Amino acid sequence: MSKSMVKVENVGMRFNLMENKVDDLKDYIIKALRRELRYQEFWALRDISFELKKGERIGILGLNGAGKSTLLKVVAGVLKPSEGTIKTTGVIAPLLELGAGFDKQYTGAENIYLYGAVLGYSREFLDSKFQEIVDFSELKDFINVPVKNYSSGMRARLGFSIATIVDPDILILDEVLSVGDAKFRKKSEKKITSMFDKGVTVLFVSHSLEQVKRLCDKAIILDNGRIVASGSIEDVSLVYEEMTE
Amino acid sequence: MKNAVINFKKYRYLLKELINKDIKLKYRRSYLGLLWTLLEPLLTMIVLTFVFSGLFGRGDESYPIYILTGRLLYTFFSTATKASMKSIRSNAGMIKKVYVPKYIYPFASTLSNYVIFLLSLIVLIVVSLVLNVMPTLYIFNAIFPLILILILSLGVGMILSTLAVFFRDLEYLWSVFLMFIMYTSAIFYQVEKLKIAGKEWIFNINPLYNIIVNFRNAIFGRPMDKYALIYSTCFSFGSLIIGMFIFYKNQDKFILHI
Incomplete structure (x- = not known):
C-alpha cells in the first residue's frame, strides 16, 4: 500500500x-x-x-x-x-517556464543562489551543489556573465539544472x-x-x-x-x- | 500562526538574498559604488544649507544637522515605500511560477533600503562631530524613532503594494502625496519659526514629522517629546496591522492582476 x-x-x-x-x-x-x-x-x-x-x-x-x-x-x-x-x-520541484524567475542583471552564479532561495533551498545546500549545477548546465565560463546576455536555451538550461538539483x-x-x-x-x-x-x-x-x-x-x-x-x-x-x- | 513562523524560517534565506540583490544591483554600475550612500545626503545637505540658511537657519551653526536629520529620515521613507509599492509587480515573473510567501517582496524592498539608510547615518555622525554637536545620554533615545520609521515604512509599504497591484496609477498619486508629506515634515525649516498660527495640526498628524522630531531631540541632546512618541508609535503599528490585514486578504488575487 x-x-x-x-x-x-x-x-x-x-x-x-x-x-x-x-x-x-x-x-x-x-x-x-x-x-x-x-x-x-x-x-x-x-x-x-x-x-x-x-x-x-x-x-x-x-x-x-x-x-x-x-x-x-x-x-x-x-x-x-x-x-x-x-x-x-x-x-515539490516545479519546472514551469524555466528561467523565467531569473534576475537579468545578475550573473548566472548569483542567480543560482537567488533562484535556489526562491525554491526554498538553504545556503549550505546551494554551496554544496553549486559545482554540480554549473556542470550540468554546461555553461562553463558563462556562469559569470549577466543572465541578460544569455540565449533562451542557456537560460532554460540553467533553470533546469537548478530546479532538478533536489531529489x-x-x-x-x-x-x-x-x-x-x-x-x-x-x-x-x-x-x-x-x-x-x-x-x-x-x-x-x-x-x-x-x-x-x-x-x-x-x-x-x-x-x-x-x-x-x-x-x-x-x-x-x-x-x-x-x-x- | 505557527505555520507562518515555520514558513518564515524556510524563506529567511530568500529574504536575505533579495535584500542583498537590491543593494548590490543598486550600486553595481556606479563607479563610486556604495560610497554614493554617503556622498548623496552630504551633497544635498550642502545644497539645502546654502539655499535655506539665509531664510531659516540664520546664526545657527547646527542648521546643517537639522536639515540632514530630516532629510535622511524622509528619503528613507519615500524610497522604501516607493520600492515596496512596485515590488509585487516587478517580481511578477517569480510570483507566477513558484510559490513564495508574497510579503517577502515588500519586506525585502523596505529592509534593503533600511540597510542603506543605516549606512548613511555615518554621514550624520561625521557632520555632527565636525560641527561640534556632541552626543549626550539622550542619543540612546534615537533607537525609538529608528525602529518606528521602519515599522511605519513596512506598514505603509504593504498597503501600497497591495493597492498598486489593482491600480497602476497609484505610483503617480503617491509621489504627489509624498511631496505633501515632505513639506509638512519640517525638513529645512523650524515649525516654531514659521508664522503658521492655526495650522500646527498639519504637523501634529504627520507621523513622519513626529518621528523626525524625536530623532532630532535625541541628536541634539533633548528629552523626547511625549506626544510625538505616542502618536508616531500608534500610527506606525496601526499602519503595520492594517497593511498586514489588507495584504493577507488580497494576496491570492495578486496573480490574476499582474
Whole structure:
C-alpha cells in the first residue's frame, strides 16, 4: 500500500474577467460612476478530482486553453483554487517556464543562489551543489556573465539544472523537456527518468502524445476545464487521438 | 500562526538574498559604488544649507544637522515605500511560477533600503562631530524613532503594494502625496519659526514629522517629546496591522492582476 502524494478534490478555479480590463484608479472610478464595471465569470477548472500515489506519473492532455497549465499552477501552490482542496506531501520541484524567475542583471552564479532561495533551498545546500549545477548546465565560463546576455536555451538550461538539483517527491513538468539543443534534451530526459527510478511522483503537461506515452503511466484529458477522460495511458491516448483527429 | 513562523524560517534565506540583490544591483554600475550612500545626503545637505540658511537657519551653526536629520529620515521613507509599492509587480515573473510567501517582496524592498539608510547615518555622525554637536545620554533615545520609521515604512509599504497591484496609477498619486508629506515634515525649516498660527495640526498628524522630531531631540541632546512618541508609535503599528490585514486578504488575487 503506497502513500498518497497528491490528492486533488473537487477543485475549481474561477477567474473574474472584466469585460474591459481596468487596472488604474482613474478608469475604475469613472467606470464605477457610469456603472460600467461588469465582470464575467470564467471557470478555468471545474470539478477536478484525482489522486496520485507514490511513483505514479500522470500525463495531462488537452487542447490549448483547456486548463492544463492552470491545473499545474494550482498543484504547485502558485494559484489558490476558488473551491475544493489540494493536499500534497513532500518536496515539490516545479519546472514551469524555466528561467523565467531569473534576475537579468545578475550573473548566472548569483542567480543560482537567488533562484535556489526562491525554491526554498538553504545556503549550505546551494554551496554544496553549486559545482554540480554549473556542470550540468554546461555553461562553463558563462556562469559569470549577466543572465541578460544569455540565449533562451542557456537560460532554460540553467533553470533546469537548478530546479532538478533536489531529489523531489513531486515533479511538475510543463513542456520543459523541449529546452535547449538535442544534446541537452537527451540529457535532461535522462535526468528526469533517473528521478522516476527513485520513485518520484510526476505531473506532466505536453502536447506531444508520444512523449507522454513514453514517460507516464496514467493520463487525464482536460476540455474546457473539466476532466473528460481519465485512466491508464493506453486507454486515454486512444480517446485523445480521436479528439485530435 | 505557527505555520507562518515555520514558513518564515524556510524563506529567511530568500529574504536575505533579495535584500542583498537590491543593494548590490543598486550600486553595481556606479563607479563610486556604495560610497554614493554617503556622498548623496552630504551633497544635498550642502545644497539645502546654502539655499535655506539665509531664510531659516540664520546664526545657527547646527542648521546643517537639522536639515540632514530630516532629510535622511524622509528619503528613507519615500524610497522604501516607493520600492515596496512596485515590488509585487516587478517580481511578477517569480510570483507566477513558484510559490513564495508574497510579503517577502515588500519586506525585502523596505529592509534593503533600511540597510542603506543605516549606512548613511555615518554621514550624520561625521557632520555632527565636525560641527561640534556632541552626543549626550539622550542619543540612546534615537533607537525609538529608528525602529518606528521602519515599522511605519513596512506598514505603509504593504498597503501600497497591495493597492498598486489593482491600480497602476497609484505610483503617480503617491509621489504627489509624498511631496505633501515632505513639506509638512519640517525638513529645512523650524515649525516654531514659521508664522503658521492655526495650522500646527498639519504637523501634529504627520507621523513622519513626529518621528523626525524625536530623532532630532535625541541628536541634539533633548528629552523626547511625549506626544510625538505616542502618536508616531500608534500610527506606525496601526499602519503595520492594517497593511498586514489588507495584504493577507488580497494576496491570492495578486496573480490574476499582474
